[in-house]
Amino acid sequence: MSFFGNKRLIIVLVGLVFLISVVGFTSRERANLTWPEMFFKDAFSVVQGIFYRPAQAFSHFLQEIGDAYNVYQENRALKASLDQYAQVTAELYSVKAQNQRLREMLHAQTNLHDYQFRFAEVVARSSDNWNNTITIDKGLKNGIKKDMAVMTAKGLIGRVQSVANFSATVELLTNYNRSNHISAYILAEQTVNGVKTYPTISGVIEEYDPRERLLIMRKIPWGQKIEAKQLVITSGLGGVIPRNLPIGYVVRVAPDDYGLTQTAYIQPSADFSQLSEVMVVERAFSISPSGELIPNQQFSQPAASIPPVSGPAGTAPAANGGGH
Known part of the structure; x- marks a missing residue:
């Protein structure tokens, strides 16, 4: 046993000596590797x-x-x-x-400071009656009454047709089948002796041409000189629509079928395709069945003249006349 144990010890010592020799030999700088190093390195x-x-x-x-x-x-x-x-x-x-x-x-x-305004939003507009009516979110509880004028910031769009407690139906000017016509003035411009004057030319807006998208104003006296771009406003003579509300501008004028009066085609000031917020207008007075003027309680004094209204043809003062 001692021989084999000594033999193993001798083998271990010889292996250590060989390993130390190999390490010492390979650690020094050499130009070429040995064949065992190359073999193991390649492998x-x-x-x-x-x-x-x-x-x-x-x-x-x-x-x-x-x-x-x-x-x-x-x-x-x-x-x-x-x-x-x-x-x-x-x-x-x-x-x-x-x-x-x-x-x-x-x-x-x-x-338009002489009128009472009630602001409302458009809540419904039927595709079948797109040019006829809209529905607003104000009604009797908000002081809205039948036949009140309705407008946007740019101009008149129609009148209240029917009223419920919390909503109302507005009949638009583009409803060419309607029976209620609007009395209107054309604000002309004349120069007399070097002084500009703005006479009013009366007429009635009776219908709407959907093809040309123009209002048609008839019963204009023959011989009155009317030019394009002249402003059209409400006259208030009907007793329902307040006066001096802008309607639109004259596009062209033609004689009627009998040559006794003239017909004007009006471009509306309001954009009827974009109706979101509107104003319901109450005039400063009402007309009693006997024809007397009754001031509304919301106004402390009768309606006065309106400040000048600017049109494309220049600045023209509003006429002393009124609406529907």
Whole structure:
């Protein structure tokens, strides 16, 4: 036993000596490697190449999957931001448009200070009767009455046709089948002895031409000089529609079928395709069945003249006459 134990010890010592010798021999600087070093180095290179290339390809594949997922997440975030931006932009334009309309309505209310205004929103408009009626969100409980004039900041659009407690139906000027005509004035411009005057030319708006989108004003006295771009306003002679409300501008004039009167074609001031907020106008006085003027309680004094109304042909003062 001692021999074999000593033999193993001797073998271990010889192996250590050999290993130390090999380490010492290989650690010094040499020009060439030994054949065992070259053998083991080449063998390890081959084995390393076999496993390195698939591992590197798999690593690149995993990295590409990660990059694609990151791009997908960024794309989702960008799309969400773009959708939110589009929504915010639409809301901004809507608020700007509403602000502009409210400013125009406030300006119109300031100019027409002799009337009582009740602001309302359009809540319904039938596609079958698009040019005939609209429904607003104010009614009897808000002081709305039948035949009150309804306008936007740009001009008259119609009258209240029927009223419920919390809503009302408005008959538009574009309803060419309606029976209630509107008495109106054309504000002409003349120069007499170097002084500009603005005589009023009376007529009646009777219908609407849907093809040309123009109001038709008839019963204009023959011989009156009428030009394009002259302002048309309500006269108030009918006792229902207040006076001096803008209606539109003259586009052209033609004689009637019998050559006794003239017919004017009027471009409405209001945009009937965009009706969102409207104003219901109450005149300063009412007409009793006996024909007497009864001041409304909301006004402390009778209606006075309205400040000048600007038209495309120039600035013309409102006429002393009134509406329906």
